[in-house]
Amino acid sequence: MDSFAHAIHQLQSGALQHPEFFAQLDRVLASAPESPGRLLEVLSEEHARHPLPADLYAQVQQRIGRMLAARRQQGGDDTFVQTEPGAVTSQQGQRGPAPRADPSFGAEPERMKGVGETLNGRFVLEECIGFGGMGTVYKALDLRKLEASDRKPYIAIKVLNVQFRGHPKSLIALQREARKAQALAHPNIVSVYDFDRDGPMVYLTMEYLPGKPLSQVLRAPGFNGLPYAKVLPIVTGMANALSYAHGRGFVHCDFKPGNVILTDSGIVKVIDFGIARVFQKTEEDVDATVFDPGSLGALTPAYASPEMLEQRDPDPRDDIYALACITYELLTGRHPFNRLSSAQARGTGMKPLRPPNLGRTQWHALKCGLALERDARTPSVARFLAGFATSGLKSRAGLVAAASVALLAVGVLGVGGWLYLGRDKAAAPAAVAQQEAPAPTPAAEPAPPVEPILAPPSTQAIAAALGRIPCSALAAIVRGDTVRIEGVVGKSPGAAGVQNMLAALPGVAVVKSEVREVAASECRLVAALAPYWLAHRQAGGGAALRLAGAAGVKADTRLAEGDSLIVDVSTPGAESFMNVDAYLADGSVIHLLPNALALDNRAPPKHRTTIGRPGDWQIGKSAGSSLLVVLVTTPTPLFDTLRRESEPGTDYLADLSASLARIRAHSGPGRIGVAFLPVAIKR
Numbered sequence: 181m182d183s184f185a186h187a188i189h190q191l192q193s194g195a196l197q198h199p200e201f202f203a204q205l206d207r208v209l210a211s212a213p214e215s216p217g218r219l220l221e222v223l224s225e226e227h228a229r230h231p232l233p234a235d236l237y238a239q240v241q242q243r244i245g246r247m248l249a250a251r252r253q254q255g256g257d258d259t260f261v262q263t264e265p266g267a268v269t270s271q272q273g274q275r276g277p278a279p280r281a282d283p284s285f286g287a288e289p290e291r292m293k294g295v296g297e298t299l300n301g302r303f304v305l306e307e308c309i310g311f312g313g314m315g316t317v318y319k320a321l322d323l324r325k326l327e328a329s330d331r332k333p334y335i336a337i338k339v340l341n342v343q344f345r346g347h348p349k350s351l352i353a354l355q356r357e358a359r360k361a362q363a364l365a366h367p368n369i370v371s372v373y374d375f376d377r378d379g380p381m382v383y384l385t386m387e388y389l390p391g392k393p394l395s396q397v398l399r400a401p402g403f404n405g406l407p408y409a410k411v412l413p414i415v416t417g418m419a420n421a422l423s424y425a426h427g428r429g430f431v432h433c434d435f436k437p438g439n440v441i442l443t444d445s446g447i448v449k450v451i452d453f454g455i456a457r458v459f460q461k462t463e464e465d466v467d468a469t470v471f472d473p474g475s476l477g478a479l480t481p482a483y484a485s486p487e488m489l490e491q492r493d494p495d496p497r498d499d500i501y502a503l504a505c506i507t508y509e510l511l512t513g514r515h516p517f518n519r520l521s522s523a524q525a526r527g528t529g530m531k532p533l534r535p536p537n538l539g540r541t542q543w544h545a546l547k548c549g550l551a552l553e554r555d556a557r558t559p560s561v562a563r564f565l566a567g568f569a570t571s572g573l574k575s576r577a578g579l580v581a582a583a584s585v586a587l588l589a590v591g592v593l594g595v596g597g598w599l600y601l602g603r604d605k606a607a608a609p610a611a612v613a614q615q616e617a618p619a620p621t622p623a624a625e626p627a628p629p630v631e632p633i634l635a636p637p638s639t640q641a642i643a644a645a646l647g648r649i650p651c652s653a654l655a656a657i658v659r660g661d662t663v664r665i666e667g668v669v670g671k672s673p674g675a676a677g678v679q680n681m682l683a684a685l686p687g688v689a690v691v692k693s694e695v696r697e698v699a700a701s702e703c704r705l706v707a708a709l710a711p712y713w714l715a716h717r718q719a720g721g722g723a724a725l726r727l728a729g730a731a732g733v734k735a736d737t738r739l740a741e742g743d744s745l746i747v748d749v750s751t752p753g754a755e756s757f758m759n760v761d762a763y764l765a766d767g768s769v770i771h772l773l774p775n776a777l778a779l780d781n782r783a784p785p786k787h788r789t790t791i792g793r794p795g796d797w798q799i800g801k802s803a804g805s806s807l808l809v810v811l812v813t814t815p816t817p818l819f820d821t822l823r824r825e826s827e828p829g830t831d832y833l834a835d836l837s838a839s840l841a842r843i844r845a846h847s848g849p850g851r852i853g854v855a856f857l858p859v860a861i862k863r
């Protein structure tokens with residue numbers, strides 16, 4: 181890469197004239213080991229420091245495009261566009277017949293715009309951030325957003341590249357990509373905004389993702405794989421996106437590390453559904469009869485299934501093969517077939533080696549995903565993930581949250597306890613976890629407001645005693661000499677300690693305790709939410725949680741390994757937004773509602789519903805000894821965007837506290853409802 185940058189420096193300094201520069205550039209490109217995307221990044225960086233003439237910049241881009249075409253003979257990560265239908269990879273890695281000459285090279289009626297220029301007087305191209313078979317992706321400043329003082333004025337723009345533009349159906353392809361991608365609205369799929377053109381330049385706009393492609397992680401010097409606990413969150417995010425798309429009839433068809441972004445905020449995003457084809461064609465799908473993007477033959481040999489190389493009809497199992505290849509690389513730092521195409525691997529009888537420290541069940545799932553025959557390959561993302569993610573709170577159906585794929589319990593760093601969300605195979609892809617159910621019997625009638633008592637001798641003493649108890653959210657109702665105490669408290673002093681403390685106060689004859697204990701790891705959360713819990717009760721209450729199927733105040737709140745976590749929720753007497761989270765003993769938090777399956781968490785007044793079904797969330801071996809389920813209801817959405825499906829509890833608690841403080845300042849503390857449900861894990 182230094183030689184490529186050096187050639188540009190020599191040109192900029194005057195040491196090289198244009199003919200000598202292009203001769204040296206061609207030599208550099210012929211021997212450069214880097215991907216065209218990385219070469220474009222260097223070009224963009226150097227152009228930003230010392231701008232090149234616009235026509236020269238465009239010519240260099242075109243030459244890198246030729247390099248991409250030349251690499252169609254190799255098994256790299258770059259997407260190749262087959263202009264001759266039927267061209268397949270042979271066992272020797274050669275592809276034939278050769279593509280037709282692209283008339284667009286050297287014959288552009290108008291030059292391509294580059295970094296520093298503006299599209300349609302609105303989008304300023306600031307940096308090249310990606311390059312693929314269909315186009316070049318730029319980070320762009322949206323002048324309209326800037327004018328409106330938008331806090332996020334940057335977007336990403338995908339411009340149809342020269343060689344792909346030469347295909348007669350390419351314009352249709354990009355338009356179809358924009359429309360299909362808009363339909364795939366999912367937290368793990370990049371959001372596509374619009375499709376437009378500026379003269380001969382055709383482009384689409386999408387959300388800008390600060391982060392880096394997964395290919396950059398896998399190709400980093402010295403990368404030898406990640407531990408299983410760090411791999412699982414990444415695999416889960418990818419599976420989220422693929423399962424969601426498959427549920428809507430789309431196969432990605434070019435799934436590879438370069439099409440997966442690890443954002444700076446820890447979210448996995450899949451990009452470039454540009455050649456995805458509808459594998460469940462319906463009569464209403466007019467595009468299927470007019471134009472099939474698969475006819476362009478764009479694919480990446482190292483991650484393409486044998487059936488894709490043979491140009492058979494797309495199938496979800498094609499994406500599963502690519503997902504399994506990437507998973508293997510994440511674990512080992514190596515491609516399962518040494519970067520040979522699947523056709524070559526099948527022809528030579530290659531078998532992937534078992535990654536070290538991978539359990540038998542996980543390896544079986546991974547090996548089935550890598551099967552070189554479609555009929556032997558794992559049939560669904562759900563099945564793949566059900567086998568690969570077998571520890572923790574697991575799902576028999578095996579699907580994680582956002583798209584019926586395993587709901588994982590933390591970001592890239594991994595955690596010790598896991599909670600997974602599964603869906604029954606017969607369930608509709610868009611089914612939501614928040615299901616309207618027959619009104620459950622509440623765990624207890626909502627506590628009445630604290631009654632104004634004429635200051636019996638024990639009232640101030642009770643308030644003072646409760647105020648001294650750490651790690652607690654406690655409320656007392658006093659009637660004569662009887663005190664009823666409710667809420668949660670840490671294991672020290674515990675429920676018995678609270679009861680004994682109150683019983684010893686003057687004037688207290690009877691103490692009725694409905695106090696439940698929480699783990700020490702949950703004390704910070706309880707302390708942060710206790711003021712809202714108390715204010716909500718004083719305002720009339722209404723927010724309540726209990727395990728589904730448990731009747732009465734004395735209901736059992738214990739679950740055993742293999743049990744399903746299903747909770748009944750009741751909301752206050754005003755319209756609200758429900759937020760249900762599970763806090764594990766290791767300090768991680770998993771967001772049960774809202775999630776990608778249930779984005780709409782709005783609830784009418786006095787709403788009752790059930791979250792989860794048998795088999796959705798199950799207790800696993802590594803879930804710890806307890807978990808705390810928390811319901812928070814707010815008059816306005818708690819957050820502007822969907823949170824990651826799981827994250828460290830400390831990070832979430834800081835944002836949660838800030839959001840609640842903001843809502844309280846606007847609506848008052850009584851409008852925020854809080855309910856705690858401690859769940860013990862029986863062993």
